[in-house]
Amino acid sequence: MTLETPSIRTILPEGRRGETAPEARAGAGATTSAGAAAPAAHAPGAVEPRLVTRDFNLWYGTHQALKQVSLEVPDHSVTAIIGPSGCGKSTLLRSFNRMNDLIPGVRVRGSVRVSGLEVYAPSTDVVELRRRIGMVFQRPNPFPKSIFDNVAFGLRLLGLGNRTELEARVEDSLRHAALWDEVRDRLGKSALALSGGQQQRLCIARALAVEPEVLLMDEPASALDPTATARIEELVLDLKERYTIVMVTHNMQQAARVSDRTAFMLVGELIELGETRQLFTRPRQKLTEDYITGRFG
Amino acid sequence: MSPAQPSAPQRLQPRGPSWNRRAWNAGVLSACWLAAATVVLPLALIVWHLLAKGLPAMNLAFFLHMPKPVGEPGGGMANAIVGTLILVALGAAIAVPIGVGAGVWLSEYGRGRFASMVRYTADVLAGVPSIVVGVVAYGLVVVPMGRFSALAGGVALGILMLPTIVRSTEEVVRLVPRSYREAALALGAPRWRTIQQVVIPAASAGIVTATVLALARAAGETAPLLFTALGNRFWSLQLDQPMASLPVFIFDYARAPYEDWNRQAWTGALVLIMLVTLLSAVLRITLRRLPGRS
Ligand SMILES: Nc1ncnc2c1ncn2[C@@H]1O[C@H](COP(=O)(O)OP(=O)(O)O)[C@@H](O)[C@H]1O
Numbered sequence: 001m002t003l004e005t006p007s008i009r010t011i012l013p014e015g016r017r018g019e020t021a022p023e024a025r026a027g028a029g030a031t032t033s034a035g036a037a038a039p040a041a042h043a044p045g046a047v048e049p050r051l052v053t054r055d056f057n058l059w060y061g062t063h064q065a066l067k068q069v070s071l072e073v074p075d076h077s078v079t080a081i082i083g084p085s086g087c088g089k090s091t092l093l094r095s096f097n098r099m100n101d102l103i104p105g106v107r108v109r110g111s112v113r114v115s116g117l118e119v120y121a122p123s124t125d126v127v128e129l130r131r132r133i134g135m136v137f138q139r140p141n142p143f144p145k146s147i148f149d150n151v152a153f154g155l156r157l158l159g160l161g162n163r164t165e166l167e168a169r170v171e172d173s174l175r176h177a178a179l180w181d182e183v184r185d186r187l188g189k190s191a192l193a194l195s196g197g198q199q200q201r202l203c204i205a206r207a208l209a210v211e212p213e214v215l216l217m218d219e220p221a222s223a224l225d226p227t228a229t230a231r232i233e234e235l236v237l238d239l240k241e242r243y244t245i246v247m248v249t250h251n252m253q254q255a256a257r258v259s260d261r262t263a264f265m266l267v268g269e270l271i272e273l274g275e276t277r278q279l280f281t282r283p284r285q286k287l288t289e290d291y292i293t294g295r296f297g
Numbered sequence: 298m299s300p301a302q303p304s305a306p307q308r309l310q311p312r313g314p315s316w317n318r319r320a321w322n323a324g325v326l327s328a329c330w331l332a333a334a335t336v337v338l339p340l341a342l343i344v345w346h347l348l349a350k351g352l353p354a355m356n357l358a359f360f361l362h363m364p365k366p367v368g369e370p371g372g373g374m375a376n377a378i379v380g381t382l383i384l385v386a387l388g389a390a391i392a393v394p395i396g397v398g399a400g401v402w403l404s405e406y407g408r409g410r411f412a413s414m415v416r417y418t419a420d421v422l423a424g425v426p427s428i429v430v431g432v433v434a435y436g437l438v439v440v441p442m443g444r445f446s447a448l449a450g451g452v453a454l455g456i457l458m459l460p461t462i463v464r465s466t467e468e469v470v471r472l473v474p475r476s477y478r479e480a481a482l483a484l485g486a487p488r489w490r491t492i493q494q495v496v497i498p499a500a501s502a503g504i505v506t507a508t509v510l511a512l513a514r515a516a517g518e519t520a521p522l523l524f525t526a527l528g529n530r531f532w533s534l535q536l537d538q539p540m541a542s543l544p545v546f547i548f549d550y551a552r553a554p555y556e557d558w559n560r561q562a563w564t565g566a567l568v569l570i571m572l573v574t575l576l577s578a579v580l581r582i583t584l585r586r587l588p589g590r591s
């Protein structure tokens with residue numbers, strides 16, 4: 001009984017009648033987008049960055065939430081996405097693993113590639129795609145199951161049934177998420193009994209268990225107190241060694257502390273993407289400068 | 298306020314609400330309390346009455362022995378107690394899978410004409426008198442089989458339970474937070490596995506509660522059993538034969554002109570209530586023991 005969602009299939013990329021004509025696009029790399037955020041074209045043979053979007057647009061019904069977004073995320077780095085509330089940060093993040101497919105009336109145009117895979121191609125298996133991309137949400141959302149079962153969830157999806165192996169991988173993931181010492185003697189207890197910060201690290205462990213290629217985090221610390229926030233930030237710095245991380249934050253200090261590169265968005269557009277230090281000290285765009293100096297937002 | 302002293306802020310007097318308001322408050326509050334007490338009253342009366350009338354004839358034999366012929370004292374309703382359990386289990390075996398399945402489908406996928414029709418049908422079915430459901434089961438099972446049977450009784454009870462289970466399941470599944478579904482889908486769970494492994498377990502407490510309500514109601518039904526399971530004075534566990542049940546026994550014994558039987562009817566009613574209470578307690582406790590719930 002494979003009840004794959006029909007809605008996922010119905011909003012594959014399509015040209016929008018009456019809008020700017022969709023360019024025919026043949027493969028990646030061949031792009032001619034302009035603007036400060038334009039990514040460098042890749043020489044043939046060069047390794048493509050882990051995550052690439054080109055002229056990506058997204059509409060909620062008639063409301064365009066993303067406009068011509070082009071960006072690149074290199075491997076083993078932390079990219080922060082900053083910008084005022086409602087500028088499309090979450091929407092962009094959720095476009096990478098097609099979580100927006102769940103919302104009726106969403107349409108997209110343009111290209112997103114993860115590990116060379118065309119995310120919005122009709123042939124792309126969304127379930128498979130989401131297994132390769134981990135996601136951590138703004139509010140910790142552990143399942144109402146035991147701590148162990150939360151972390152094992154993704155592994156069991158992959159068909160891992162061997163108890164010893166499961167236990168080893170669960171422990172591994174909890175260690176990577178810096179949670180093991182706090183929960184090692186109560187793995188069978190409900191995850192809902194943990195504190196907010198612990199729950200969020202559990203969600204990170206749950207995402208890490210299936211060894212995703214990319215980890216997406218949508219304001220992962222915004223619902224947490226300062227101590228728990230600091231732990232999450234430390235964790236992000238650790239995880240960078242093994243994963244490619246894209247993190248949305250409304251907190252510029254946080255972006256400055258943990259990210260290698262920062263993207264600044266404003267009303268659906270990517271205004272500037274650069275090295276974090278450069279973006280905060282010598283922004284290229286006037287809008288970026290206005291935002292980081294607190295002139296609006 | 299007079300315009301002569303525009304800016305003088307009026308001090309709020311530290312006195313309580315006026316006498317008038319307090320009187321109203323007390324009046325309305327006691328009316329509400331009375332209403333609440335009236336809700337409890339019938340149940341309290343029933344239980345008190347049942348205990349008073351049913352306890353004297355309640356003994357171990359009532360649970361373990363078969364009914365005695367008229368005139369012989371003693372005997373019990375062992376076959377009716379077991380019969381009721383079997384009939385309710387049969388009904389649940391039919392109604393729980395179909396009802397939970399339909400409820401989950403309505404909640405997760407139920408848009409459009411067909412879904413509205415299913416909802417409407419369930420609502421109408423909930424309002425159909427139970428004796429009519431008995432007639433339907435009679436037509437569906439008894440007539441083709443050529444005899445009264447436990448199976449027919451189970452079908453009748455199953456149809457009775459169905460609407461409650463469908464609509465309550467739909468409601469509680471809808472209450473499962475979106476964030477659980479998102480978490481599962483983001484981990485690469487296909488939708489059906491998300492439903493099966495996250496949504497339904499998260500809604501299980503509500504589903505069990507709905508099922509208990511439906512079972513409890515069905516367990517006490519007499520009318521639909523009168524021309525389906527019929528009743529049986531003898532021990533029988535065969536599903537294709539008439540089967541004894543507590544409500545039908547109570548019905549027969551209460552109408553009988555024998556004082557002995559009347560007394561046993563009271564005891565039967567007490568046992569029926571105990572059975573239903575026990576059933577719901579057991580289900581709730583088992584549910585609380587499920588892993589992951591704290
Ligand atoms: N499910 C939705 N349906 C319609 N509009 C939406 C939906 N989600 C977000 N939007 C709109 O898209 C824009 C971007 O939202 P979002 O990506 O959540 O912003 P951010 O995360 O930067 O605060 C906002 O204008 C918001 O109102």
Ligand SMILES: [Mg+2]
Binds near residue numbers: 089090091
């Ligand atoms: Mg957001």
